[in-house]
Amino acid sequence: MVKNKENLSVQLSVGDLQQLISEAVKEEITKITKVIQLQPQKEIPELLTREEVAKILKVSYTTLFHWNNSGELSAQKIGKRVYYQRTIIMNKLNNVA
Numbered sequence: 704m705v706k707n708k709e710n711l712s713v714q715l716s717v718g719d720l721q722q723l724i725s726e727a728v729k730e731e732i733t734k735i736t737k738v739i740q741l742q743p744q745k746e747i748p749e750l751l752t753r754e755e756v757a758k759i760l761k762v763s764y765t766t767l768f769h770w771n772n773s774g775e776l777s778a779q780k781i782g783k784r785v786y787y788q789r790t791i792i793m794n795k796l797n798n799v800a
Contacts, residue, residue, distance in 0.1 A: 750779065750786035759792060 715723070756776075757764055770776040771785075776795060778785045 749789040750781075751789055751792060753778075753785050753787075756787045756792055760796060 751759070753764055753767055757767060760767075762770075767776065767778075771778045776787060776791065778787055780786075
């Protein structure tokens with residue numbers, strides 16, 4: 704952006720100013736929307752709690768703990784809570800069955 708030291712005074716009615724701002728905002732929203740649509744959408748993995756995983760796999764929390772430590776399952780911690788990705792759990796369920 705080139706800085707110009709000259710001042711420019713413009714008189715606009717309130718309606719004209721509102722229309723000018725509205726058009727500028729619409730133009731920027733259109734640009735942003737196009738950029739967002741061009742970016743590939745990443746699928747956000749659904750996370751399951753320990754309780755849900757234990758019920759699905761019909762195992763105890765201790766078994767989940769051991770599987771996590773041995774690398775059979777990979778858990779994610781968010782704060783103090785432990786979560787598992789649904790896809791990983793479904794793969795484990797299919798391999799066991």
